[in-house]
Amino acid sequence: MSPHLSRRRFIGVTAAAAGLGLVPFGLAAMADAHLVTWHGQAMGAVATLQVHHHDRAVAVRLVERSLAEVRRLEAVFSLYREDAALVALNRHGILVAPPPDLVALLAECRRCWELTQGAFDPTVQALWTLYRDHFSRPDADPSGPPAPALREALDRVGFGPVAFDANRIVLPRRGMGLTLNGIAQGYVTDRVVDILRAGGIESSLVDMGEPRAVGSRPSGEPWRVGVADPEHPELVGDVLEATDRAVATSGAYGFHFDRDGRFNHLLDPRTGTSGRLYRSVTVLLPTATAADALSTAFSLLPPEDIRHTIQRLGEGQVHLLTVSGDAVMLQA
Template sequence: MPTNLSRRRFIGVTAAAAGLNLVPFGFPAEAKAHLVTWRGQVMGAVATLQVHHHDRAAAERLIERSLAEVRRLETVFSLYREDSALVTLNRNGVLIAPPTDLITLLTECRRYWELTRGAFDPTIQSLWALYRDHFSSPHADPDGPPASTVKAALERVGFGGVTFDANRIILPQRGMGMTLNGIAQGYLTDRVVDSLRAGGIESSLVDMGEPRAVGSHPSGEAWRVGIADPEHPERVSDTLNAVDQAVATSGSYGFRFDPEGRFNHLLDPRTGASAKLYRSITVVLPTATAADALSTAFSLLPPEDIERILQRLGEGQVRLVTASGETIRLQA
């Protein structure tokens, strides 16, 4: 992925124009709790953190501790930092003594790669670079890169060939690269949730690129989450309730390589083509890591395959808006 672009889908749980992914609707603030909010950027994505606490100073300390953890993890996963562990791996093809968090996340990648039968694959970096370079060139063919170059890029895609353990990570081919932007934002969100809970927080909204509700709203009700309209992302088209759940949304309009929108960032690691089945997909699962990874993979899978995966997981909800505008809801 190029350093000046984010994989963020620009859609999510609330109006994209507001720059927020998760907001409560219509709840009064709890009289005895302070709401402390932080907004910024994490790994190129808009990020927010809202903490309810009776002691404002304590809440601010917890937020600062969480942000320190996020900054540390950015040095591991970011494609926007030349000194990150991931950039070093992609540059050299091997990483000796990798950070523990990188091995942990690659283990999660392997799980979702297997669960989706290859639809989730972090080794699509060569495909991304191909489409980026093609459409960045003057007078680019609007029909996309030649089939031969797509085929060549696909030969450098395949997470099954990546080997890793606590001692080293090895990419099997020269020119192969990984992007963890299809899962790392969710992982960061989950780590912040862990940090806040260790500090005694029972009610919070955490969004480090993928949002997750901690507990219920201080009123005792569920957090009500607005889902952006894929045709008009500044509008809310639907709502859902979330208690101790993460919500991730992917859509083909999140980033488009070409002005016509025929080629988008949701690239199929099996064919090299862009996702075209859905206008948007929203996944609700207990962890942001899972919701992040599966919202990406589900963009490439038909409803029957998504339903099969949900049944295998034994949990989760999925809301699909098809290319024709039909809404389909699936649940484990």
């Protein structure tokens, strides 16, 4: 497997209690406020948390609670930790007494699956495994996996019959697996927002893989969120304003299974092929969970279906960059 470009994941929190102005990173805080900063790793990415508060002890507690929550959720949603609940589910096909957060996130998966008529589907893990294994071989056919193998993988895709409640989660077919990589970062972002708000934070920009603006900036202006340039993902291609909105972007540039870039991570659960409709799709919605999931699904849908979906939602804004370079904005 040879990724062309990895999706950049910078995890950050910049938060201020009501009435406090934010100060530039690395400078001393205002005389009446305390700045507590933490650097490290979270959700597999470089992370920075900054919290400003009149009471330094409160700021420290908010940072500690946020980090504890991120680490707790990593132990639920990770595909790579042997002790993760999701790994146990995929290994055995059943999970008894599942963590409540896993059940809650699967309920949101169901909602997004229904909204998009199956375009968002966490059971695409079987397809991911197929492409990963195929292109990991030194003699891999550059045209992709053989048709019989693709059909076999598609037989293990389909969220409809997955059963879950507070007592158990059951995958109905042998060899099925779930991936929550298209929604979990948004969920973690929303949980950190809940912690900050409970601690009195009313102005914040939280990014656990998908940014969410809490309120406006202390100046009263909207937060400004950069969107990656699909041709040069390390650069900002557009800047969007957000107040009490999450911003999530998906694009084929994020990850490629093959060196030539023909097969990307946006796998269509209906066909098993990679999405190629757009260079990038950016979604603005009140929660990062929904924005994260729908930016993935919308990458596989034509504009008329996207418009229909956000009309059903009754809210949201979608920015499409087509393969020809045209910018299209859809709004509920």
